[in-house]
Amino acid sequence: MATPSPPSTGLPHHQPSNSNNSNTLSPPTLSPPTLQVDTSRQRAHSNADTVHSRSSGLSNPFLTPAATSAASSIIEDPETALRPDPGTEADFHVENNPFAYTPGQLNKLLNPKSLSAFKALGGLQGIVKGLQTNVHTGLSVDETEAPTRVSFDSATKHHDTSSLPETDSPVAHAHTGGEAFSDRIRVFKKNVLPPKKPTPFYVLVWRAYNDVVLIVLTVAAAISLALGLYETLGREHPPGEPMPVDWVEGVAICVAIIIVVVTQSFNDWQKERAFVKLSARKEEREIKVIRSGKSELISVHDVLVGDILHLEPGDLVPVDGILVEGHDLKCDESSATGESDALKKTGGDTVMRALESGQSKAELDPFIISGAKVLEGMGTFVATSVGVNSSFGKIMMSVRTEMEATPLQKKLERLALAIAKLGTSAAALLFFVLLFKFLANLSDNPDTPTEKASTFTDILIVGITIIVVAVPEGLPLAVTLALAFATTRMLRENNLVRVLRACETMGNATTICSDKTGTLTTNKMTVIKGTFGKVSITKTEGEKSEETSMADWSSNLPEKTKQAIIQSVAINSTAFEGEEEGRHTFIGSKTETALLSLAKEFLGMGPLAETRANEEVIQMFPFDSKKKCMGAVIKLKESQGGGYRLLVKGASEILLNYCGSRANIDDLKVEERFPREERKKIRAIIDQYASKSLRTIGLVYKDYTQWPPAHAEVEEGHADFASLLHDLVFMGVVGIQDPVRPGVPEAVAKATHAGVKVRMVTGDNIITARAIATECGIYTEGGLVMEGPAFRKLSDAEFNEMLPRLQVLARSSPEDKRILVTKLKALGETVAVTGDGTNDAPALKAADVGFSMGISGTEVAKEASAIVLMDDNFTSIITALKWGRAVNDAVQKFLQFQITVNITAVLLAFITAVYSPTMDPVLKAVQLLWVNLIMDTFAALALATDPPTEKILDRPPQGKKAPLITINMWKMIIGQAIFQLVVILILYFAGPEILNYDRSDHHKMRELDTVIFNTFVWMQIFNEFNNRRLDNKFNIFEGIHRNIFFIIINMIMVGLQICIIFVGSRAFAISDGGIDGTQWAISVIVALMCWPWAVLVRLCPDAWFEVAAKTVGGPFALVYRFLRKGWRATIGRLFKRSKKDDADGEEKDAADTADINEHTVTEEKVKDLENTSSPAANVPIIHVPDEMPATENAPAITTTAPEPPRVEVTSDHELPKTS
Secondary structure (H helix, E strand, O other): OOOOOOOOOOOOOOOOOOOOOOOOOOOHHHOOOOOOOOOOOOOOOOOOOOOOOHHHOOOOOOOOOEEOOHHHEEOOOHHHHOOOOOOOHHHHOOOOOOOOOOHHHHHOOEOOEEHHHHHHOOHHHHHHHHOOOOOOOEEOOOOOOOOOOOOHHHHHHOOOOOOOOOOOOOOOOOOOOOOOOHHHHHHHOOOOOOOOOOOOHHHHHHHHHOOHHHHHHHHHHHHHHHHHHHHHHOOOOOOOOOOOOOHHHHHHHHHHHHHHHHHHHHHHHHHHHHHHHHHHHHHOOEEEEEEOOEEEEEEHHHOOOOOEEEEOOOOEOOOEEEEEEEEEEEEEOHHHHOOOOEEEOOOHHHHHHHHHHOOOOOOOOOEEOOOOEEEEEEEEEEEEEOHHHOHHHHHHHHOOOOOOOOHHHHHHHHHHHHHHHHHHHHHHHHHHHHHHHHHHOOOOOOOOHHHHHHHHHHHHHHHHHHHHHHOOOHHHHHHHHHHHHHHHHHHHOOEEEOOHHHHHHHOOOOEEEEOOOOOOEOOOOEEEEEEEOOEEEEOOOOOOOOOEEHHHHHHOOOHHHHHHHHHHHHOOOOOEEEEEOOEEEEEOOHHHHHHHHHHHHHOOOOOHHHHHHOOEEEEEEEEEOOOOEEEEEEEOOHHHOOOEEEEEEEEHHHHHHHEEEEEOOOOOOEEOOOOHHHHHHHHHHHHHHHHOOEEEEEEEEEEEOOOOOOOOOEEOOEEOOHHHOOOEEEEEEEEEEOOEOOOHHHHHHHHHHOOOEEEEEOOOOHHHHHHHHHHHOOOOOOOEEEEHHHHOOOOHHHHHHHHHHEEEEEOOOHHHHHHHHHHHHHOOOOEEEEEOOHHHHHHHHHOOEEEEEOOOOOHHHHHHOOEEEOOOOHHHHHHHHHHHHHHHHHHHHHHHHHHHHHHHHHHHHHHHHHHOOOOOOOOOHHHHHHHHHHHHHHHHHHHOOOOOOHHHHOOOOOOOOOOOOOHHHHHHHHHHHHHHHHHHHHHHHHHHHHOOOOOOOHHHHHHHHHHHHHHHHHHHHHHHHHOOOOOOOOOOOOOHHHOHHHHHHHHHHHHHHHHHHHHOHHHHOOOOOOOOHHHHHHHHHHHHOHHHHHHHHHHOOHHHHHHHHHHHHHHHHHHHHHHHHHHHHOHHHHHOOOHHHHHHHHHOOOOOOOOOOOOOOOEEOOOOOOOOOOHHHOOOOOOOOOOOOOEEEOOEEOOOOOOOOOOOOOOOOEEEOOO
């Protein structure tokens, strides 16, 4: 029977119904007489479609006992069923509505589930008619404006869609310019939510300024400005005396504060924009719909009310709707309704007839809710609410929250707080020392009261400025910028980062558990070998004399046998015909498309839709990941002998064990006897195919006189699949070639070189798996290959012994993959895992980093993963590995730079201010603020944007317990701090003698101060180059041409510094007119000496430095502990950013900060489990946060290593709750 031609107008079109509803074997009074098979069901784009059948008996974390949802369905008076709820009246009124219903009326179907509303809207047929769609052909692709006007009464009182809707009146169209579906979009909206309102820039400015330290500094600057203005304007000055400009310092500090605040606000604004773009890409996916009678893939954002959508195992429902028809369809609606049971769905027509006949409503649930997961079965449904009108859309509009910080960001915030404590303690100590010195000299001080007040204000400003410099706001900014830069670049290289922390974690991955099909191989499958009966066939001409070409084989094959093979690959399949890149092809699982291509090319199969429509399908059995097979039952025509035929295809060696007889290919008669020798021959053929890296698929069947068979276990009228898998008839086996992807062996070699062990986890048999693994370079001498059934039976001791050597896990189930991941993590490994099926979700969540397949993966797998491989390619995992290491390196580079400047600036200000008779530090407040800007913003931008090179894979991964600041980093930090301190202190104390300056000459001393300031800034600029390396190698310019940001930012810093020296004399308290060439040479050349000094530092053995640091670090640790107690009791609370932080700080005081002597960094135990029942984790069609805020604390694991002094940070990582 040919499929109907689609109507050009998009009106409901008469289609003789061949189909049962979702209750396939319901009594005839409740179902149409025959069944039309869905012409384009695509279960997934992968062979690894791991959704369990209800009958499989396999424990599935997503599969719960079937239940009805009557409890959630409301039965009420039809007259009140469509009455607006308070506050929703606007949804019930639409101007010039050509459709029978408004968005508000359709919302009443699911707010909550209401069978009364369903009945009041005329049931499925009334809804379809009122929405001017068709259950068989869907919307017309030619529709622009609504073709006619349908009234509410005509839609609800006329249930026969075989005729066109009655026209109540012509449609008065708005001027839409002929846009597609313009009326439909105007009335029911698109399937998108309005973009989240960006934070206004002035709000970001206020947030940046709303910092205790900046506010106190502003007050001090205002006081300084007021005193300066009084000195200038409020006093009389002798004739000829230049006008004092003491007010300039106050103005300069205010300007510096403004620059810092605006810069930080701009960075926050850029960050928001970057992640909005990332979220938009993350939410994009394709949905399969029927339009003009053809199945096609469209963007989820293009789904409209009235569309007919397919439902398949692993799908996440994108919109609300009513089920049209289905096979054993069960959904998990826990994320949408809170019901944890698997809810069985019933077709809309069946429900309407039951309601009209007064049957029990307990079993009736035609409602498809957005956000639900399809657990089992297949079907189609009509969309009734999209976007803001859908159930999920309403939830997401109410729970939009800010993006959570990543573990590294939280860790760095704690580190920044610890550094700030040290800096603030030093600033407080300096303030009190200078204050006591000021008070001690107060009686002998001849200055006026105003001058004394100005001196006191200067002391206060110096102390506060040191705090500003010591607080490393740039640390969280650095990791944010690094993540934003990395995720943007990774997206270009086919890695869509869904969870930010995965980017950090991937850099330290120690093992990768990869799928085979589509990841290590091309997933472009072709049948090249086969054995049917005694005939072996090949697609390659003349390969073996005993093998027959496929063309010759098919020409001699009886028609009856051809039809049996076509039935097996066409009916028992979820692939469909469509267009890709402008050419006609099969779309779906690559294994199924390979078999369909064989049937079409050599067996004369016609159009797939027509082939399916000509068969009456009785029952479908989705792919069972435990039994590695799927099935379908058809009713045979009288010309074929009548009765029923069970068609099964799957893993050949497994299906062979289910067979008790063999078919004679010549006449399709069943040979009752299946000799053991014949079984051995077939097993040898399977092994031979597998050894050539071919995937082997077996085709078996069984004919029955009745359905369900007498021996079958029956539940709710449906035969249990497992009870049918015995005494089947073996028809044949085919070998499908799936070549290894180009570049995969090289990528595996790179991963191995980088210290990352690659393991292959596949559902293929052990011989095929070993052959592919060998070709990829995964299986090596001494490695271990196991099968899933044996693997899952190992004891803990055997696991610990075998896991380090395990390289290939064949015939594995998703549960085997989850066990593998959890056992590897228990051994201290950082595990990355790939998955594409729904049942891979537990393994993806259990892993430190879960990679899902962008092409072949189900939506459940994508939502469970942290990173989506847009090209399903293993080499993209290596890209993620490199960028992950680059993020961690960027943070460590900036940390190394930041702490060096912190130590130097604070010590310089302290020493020189205490020494100076006027209590002036060598670096003035405005100068320190400029240095702070260099540290916290420019350096963060420059060092966070270094792209990775291939050499980043030349080192092993850092372990979970590795310190944030390594021995080598401490060596460079302390070495450069010593160099800078020595140079500046020599210039400060002995500069006049060295440069022959007269100490009594105020102008010359001001020039010296300018040289010191210029030298210090240039040392930071040059030291930035030193910090591009974290190892002991010397080439600090490697790859610098690839980082245009670094070059531009350094040019900006150099340009601004030159401008400051020449024109910033008053604001920066430096020499008028700048400095001369000799002084410039001194500044730049002395600063440049930090490069050869860095070479000497790198030449110092790390072990020597460690011993020296431990010896010297003891007294500093004692001092720090004393200061820490003072901090807690006094000003430490100023740095608490919220009440929550206060509480956290109180709980973790014992382990929150630095212990310089012990050289300990706490590494949290990361568990990338996310809330599977959270709405935000289910449907990627709306802007939602990467991580939901519901969390719980995980215990930190503290390790102590004999390493040099550094700051200890204890960071609690938040573990999302699991459902």
